[in-house]
Amino acid sequence: MEKIGNLDLNKTHLGDCMELSKELPDDSVDLVVTSPPYADTVSYGHEVEVFNPENYVDWFLQLFHEAYRFLKPAGSFILNINDRATNGERSTYVFELVYRIAKETRLKLFDRYIWFKKSALPMPGDKRLNDRIEYIFHFVKDTKKFKTNTDRVREPYKEISLRRFKNKVHGNDIINSDGTTELSQRGSSKPHPLGKKPITVFRFDTGSALRGLKHPAPFHPQLPEFFIKWLTDEKDIVLDPFMGGGTTGVVALKLNRKYLGFDINPEYIKMTEERIKGEFPDKGLNDFLKR
Numbered sequence: 001m002e003k004i005g006n007l008d009l010n011k012t013h014l015g016d017c018m019e020l021s022k023e024l025p026d027d028s029v030d031l032v033v034t035s036p037p038y039a040d041t042v043s044y045g046h047e048v049e050v051f052n053p054e055n056y057v058d059w060f061l062q063l064f065h066e067a068y069r070f071l072k073p074a075g076s077f078i079l080n081i082n083d084r085a086t087n088g089e090r091s092t093y094v095f096e097l098v099y100r101i102a103k104e105t106r107l108k109l110f111d112r113y114i115w116f117k118k119s120a121l122p123m124p125g126d127k128r129l130n131d132r133i134e135y136i137f138h139f140v141k142d143t144k145k146f147k148t149n150t151d152r153v154r155e156p157y158k159e160i161s162l163r164r165f166k167n168k169v170h171g172n173d174i175i176n177s178d179g180t181t182e183l184s185q186r187g188s189s190k191p192h193p194l195g196k197k198p199i200t201v202f203r204f205d206t207g208s209a210l211r212g213l214k215h216p217a218p219f220h221p222q223l224p225e226f227f228i229k230w231l232t233d234e235k236d237i238v239l240d241p242f243m244g245g246g247t248t249g250v251v252a253l254k255l256n257r258k259y260l261g262f263d264i265n266p267e268y269i270k271m272t273e274e275r276i277k278g279e280f281p282d283k284g285l286n287d288f289l290k291r
């Protein structure tokens with residue numbers, strides 16, 4: 001079986017990602033896509049510590065120090081995270097985390113994206129507006145050397161945009177009612193043959209739409225799929241240090257990438273293995289590694 005350091009590829013390893021990540025060789029991982037336990041929110045079984053917003057940042061920062069070492073210069077780290085409001089105040093640990101990653105590790109914040117959730121539970125009470133967003137932060141090891149392939153994630157133009165191209169209308173962007181921008185035509189008079197460049201607001205489904213998966217907070221495949229297509233090539237290595245229900249692994253294999261996962265809860269490791277067997281019934285993992 002192909003390995004990365006001493007760790008088998010295309011496998012989710014049981015253990016604490018803060019420890020397991022130390023086993024990864026320097027410059028070995030192409031992409032991290034992950035969503036950690038949020039401070040003080042969901043319980044992932046009695047063996048998993050629920051972190052308090054006060055010590056969360058110190059705990060989590062360790063992984064980003066390691067990530068600078070194990071990412072390839074062309075690599076990226078995609079972090080989906082959220083905060084919550086309790087006792088009338090929204091916590092600030094996400095902002096503190098991002099600030100400290102940028103200041104205290106050598107990773108650079110390339111960009112920040114918003115995940116606009118198509119559906120979410122209404123917020124109780126009158127004062128607080130209904131919350132439909134999560135954050136996605138994009139860190140890189142080297143702002144000049146990190147790779148993207150935007151043509152792979154271009155999207156179809158809307159009819160109205162194509163009409164504007166045809167009529168050679170130049171002007172301001174059209175802002176939709178949900179805050180997304182229709183198209184900026186500044187500087188271009190022809191549509192791109194492969195479609196428009198995505199905007200920094202994503203409309204991924206939530207993982208709760210995945211029926212039958214017994215994990216409390218799985219990714220919907222759309223989220224890892226977008227970033228794996230955009231930021232890696234076939235055969236690249238994708239790591240999810242908080243693998244949970246295994247979505248990142250399944251998507252990586254479907255896109256002909258190799259994956260590596262960590263999770264501290266043995267039930268989720270079993271869940272991921274069973275899910276992958278179910279998705280690829282005719283293949284042993286060696287079939288993926290040979291490609």
Ligand SMILES: C[S@@+](CC[C@H](N)C(=O)[O-])C[C@H]1O[C@@H](n2cnc3c(N)ncnc32)[C@H](O)[C@@H]1O
Pocket residue numbers: 015016017018034035036037038044048215217218219220241242243244245246247248262263264265268
């Ligand atoms: C938000 S969930 C990740 C969900 C995942 N993105 C998916 O698609 O299912 C966080 C996961 O991190 C795991 N976890 C918590 N602390 C961990 C640690 N120190 N090391 C590795 N995994 C951990 C939990 O068991 C849980 O499955």
